[in-house]
Amino acid sequence: MNAEKIVLVADADQARRQALIDLLAADDYVVPVASDGEEALLKLEGGQIDLVIAEEDIPGMTGRELLWECVRRWPGLPFIMLTGSGTVRGAVAAIKDGATDYLTRPVDGQELLRGIARILAASGGRTWASSGNLLTEELWGGKSPSMQRLCKLIERVAPTEATILLLGESGTGKEKIAGLLHRLSQRSRGPLVIVDCGSTPSTLLESELFGHAKGSFTNAYKDKKGLVAEAHGGTLFLDEIGNISSEMQLRLLRFLQERKIRRVGDLAETAVNCRVIAATNADLAELVRSGEFREDLYYRLKVITIQVPPLRERKADIPVLAERFLQLFAEDGPLSRLDAEVAEAILDYPWPGNVRELRNMLEAAVILSSDGLIRLEDMQFEDSFDDTPLPGNLLSLAGSEKQVVLNALERSSWVVKDAADLLGVSRRTMHYKIKKFQIDTAKRSA
Numbered sequence: 001m002n003a004e005k006i007v008l009v010a011d012a013d014q015a016r017r018q019a020l021i022d023l024l025a026a027d028d029y030v031v032p033v034a035s036d037g038e039e040a041l042l043k044l045e046g047g048q049i050d051l052v053i054a055e056e057d058i059p060g061m062t063g064r065e066l067l068w069e070c071v072r073r074w075p076g077l078p079f080i081m082l083t084g085s086g087t088v089r090g091a092v093a094a095i096k097d098g099a100t101d102y103l104t105r106p107v108d109g110q111e112l113l114r115g116i117a118r119i120l121a122a123s124g125g126r127t128w129a130s131s132g133n134l135l136t137e138e139l140w141g142g143k144s145p146s147m148q149r150l151c152k153l154i155e156r157v158a159p160t161e162a163t164i165l166l167l168g169e170s171g172t173g174k175e176k177i178a179g180l181l182h183r184l185s186q187r188s189r190g191p192l193v194i195v196d197c198g199s200t201p202s203t204l205l206e207s208e209l210f211g212h213a214k215g216s217f218t219n220a221y222k223d224k225k226g227l228v229a230e231a232h233g234g235t236l237f238l239d240e241i242g243n244i245s246s247e248m249q250l251r252l253l254r255f256l257q258e259r260k261i262r263r264v265g266d267l268a269e270t271a272v273n274c275r276v277i278a279a280t281n282a283d284l285a286e287l288v289r290s291g292e293f294r295e296d297l298y299y300r301l302k303v304i305t306i307q308v309p310p311l312r313e314r315k316a317d318i319p320v321l322a323e324r325f326l327q328l329f330a331e332d333g334p335l336s337r338l339d340a341e342v343a344e345a346i347l348d349y350p351w352p353g354n355v356r357e358l359r360n361m362l363e364a365a366v367i368l369s370s371d372g373l374i375r376l377e378d379m380q381f382e383d384s385f386d387d388t389p390l391p392g393n394l395l396s397l398a399g400s401e402k403q404v405v406l407n408a409l410e411r412s413s414w415v416v417k418d419a420a421d422l423l424g425v426s427r428r429t430m431h432y433k434i435k436k437f438q439i440d441t442a443k444r445s446a
């Protein structure tokens with residue numbers, strides 16, 4: 001069944017390699033092997049590898065370096081890192097670097113096989129080594145014209161050094177896009193440092209970003225490097241940039257102009273070479289007009305602006321995103337499906353929390369649905385969805401919304417489709433209203 005799938009095993013230890021070959025070959029995988037990182041790369045260059053399993057401690061080029069190379073050259077290629085001495089820190093670092101999974105030996109063979117099957121199913125059966133495309137793999141649901149335009153823009157600007165400003169509502173994927181811009185850049189081997197400017201108290205942000213010298217203020221017990229310096233050689237992602245104080249705006253402006261930092265309590269300046277990406281869901285132009293955000297900083301940040309569209313403006317992407325999230329949440333269990341009503345409802349719903357809300361709602365629905373079929377009652381749509389005023393010049397909107405719905409139903413002899421037409425809303429919306437107001441259509445139409 002897996003005969004077409006090729007899993008490359010990179011490990012210097014002959015016995016461990018053989019154990020993996022036996023395990024995988026018994027499940028019909030084709031298993032080329034490599035005893036070091038360089039050999040693994042040669043195999044990757046020469047063939048159509050679907051997944052890599054690499055020991056962290058291979059000689060020469062280490063497992064970690066092999067991972068970096070794979071992420072750079074074949075973005076999206078599934079990569080499982082095996083280690084004998086796993087730590088949470090190591091696992092977090094490997095996953096951050098782009099590993100699909102990080103497992104500590106001894107590994108349960110059956111669990112590994114299940115994990116591989118899941119990863120390969122989620123990767124859509126494509127052969128990565130021949131033509132990788134990180135964007136379509138990572139940025140799910142890029143069907144809509146606006147997302148296609150966005151992907152083209154990302155591809156064009158990622159390899160440059162330009163400062164980028166990502167604008168868009170909360171949950172549209174700005175942080176995800178910042179990660180992709182980094183991984184597609186020349187700095188992908190360097191660090192990606194994420195600073196949530198919104199949730200860091202303004203009193204702390206300065207020393208968080210620029211570091212401090214020991215003793216420079218109470219509680220500064222030791223030297224601190226600062227996140228800007230940590231980003232040296234890589235990318236600094238400043239999330240929620242609209243929320244920073246005027247002092248911090250000035251500090252950042254200076255850094256962007258001079259590319260040098262001075263730690264709090266220090267006199268010496270240090271040069272930092274990092275690319276800056278900033279994001280906000282605030283209307284920065286408006287904040288500039290109202291004097292709350294410095295105009296000079298705004299222009300420094302928006303060398304290139306990427307506007308990420310809200311989900312409701314790219315409905316074509318919703319079914320694909322939903323399908324991918326359901327695959328993600330299926331884990332080892334069976335794949336949940338949306339019933340026809342939900343499949344329509346997710347297109348009608350305005351998704352105020354964007355992709356994050358879709359993801360969270362489906363995650364909850366997978367848990368709530370008892371038999372793998374997700375129905376309307378499993379979807380926790382916000383009530384405000386039902387509060388959007390109904391258009392309808394034939395009927396008075398002055399009365400309660402329930403009355404409007406009842407009137408429409410009465411006038412249409414309780415045919416929901418006709419009532420929906422009368423109000424100029426979709427049949428789906430009409431069903432929501434009926435459900436919300438607990439109107440018993442069966443009894444009325446009888």
Ligand SMILES: Nc1ncnc2c1ncn2[C@@H]1O[C@H](COP(=O)(O)OP(=O)(O)OP(=O)(O)O)[C@@H](O)[C@H]1O
Nearest residue numbers: 138139140169170171172173174175176281355356
């Ligand atoms: N196109 C996409 N494909 C897959 N997952 C996505 C996509 N867009 C967003 N997500 C997921 O949705 C969630 C929210 O995305 P992200 O944190 O990037 O949004 P954001 O715009 O930075 O939000 P905020 O402004 O609140 O920080 C994350 O779990 C992210 O992985």
